[in-house]
Amino acid sequence: MEKIQVVIDTNVIISALRSQYGASYKLLTLLERANFEVNLSVPLLLEYEDVSRRQTEELALSEKTIDDILDYFCTVSRQWKIYYLWRPFLKDSKDDMVLELAVASNCEAIITYNKRDFLGIEQFGLRLMNPQEFLLELGEIR
Numbered sequence: 001m002e003k004i005q006v007v008i009d010t011n012v013i014i015s016a017l018r019s020q021y022g023a024s025y026k027l028l029t030l031l032e033r034a035n036f037e038v039n040l041s042v043p044l045l046l047e048y049e050d051v052s053r054r055q056t057e058e059l060a061l062s063e064k065t066i067d068d069i070l071d072y073f074c075t076v077s078r079q080w081k082i083y084y085l086w087r088p089f090l091k092d093s094k095d096d097m098v099l100e101l102a103v104a105s106n107c108e109a110i111i112t113y114n115k116r117d118f119l120g121i122e123q124f125g126l127r128l129m130n131p132q133e134f135l136l137e138l139g140e141i142r
Helices: 010-018 022-031 042-054 063-076 093-102 131-138
Strands: 004-007 036-041 079-080 109-111 125-130
Touching: 004 093, 010 022, 010 042, 010 063, 022 131, 036 042, 036 063, 036 093, 042 063, 042 093, 093 109, 109 131, 125 131
Parallel strands: 004 036, 004 109, 036 079, 109 125
Antiparallel strands: none
16 A cells, blocks of 8 residues: 655644654654655755754753654655755745645645645645644544
8 A cells, every 4th residue: 555645844843842642743653654654855854953953951852862863754754855946835935845845755745733834735736734633534543
């Protein structure tokens, strides 16, 4: 069975690092065994790193732990080089980076808590889902 291709927005990663009780954390625990595959680019990984390192104290995680988590994320993700830039499409260039990766990797969905930041992406054949909605669709929660 072919896996569902997704891009995970930075806010979902940070949410997962903040608490092991939410849908974001559950989503990340399923990375290797669920029916979906995460797509990643260097710019998006650098954003994950930048935002998480700025919040190390708040997250109660060491930089080494964050590095280990991001290294793991890299090993379980499909990695892409983005060669074209047709920005701007969205209001925030960092959101455009997520959209470009989703389009280049033929994703079905972007997983985010900030749906309003991605208005209009349906014209690219993409869906917006928060982690809980995505887990419900996968049948991982009820």
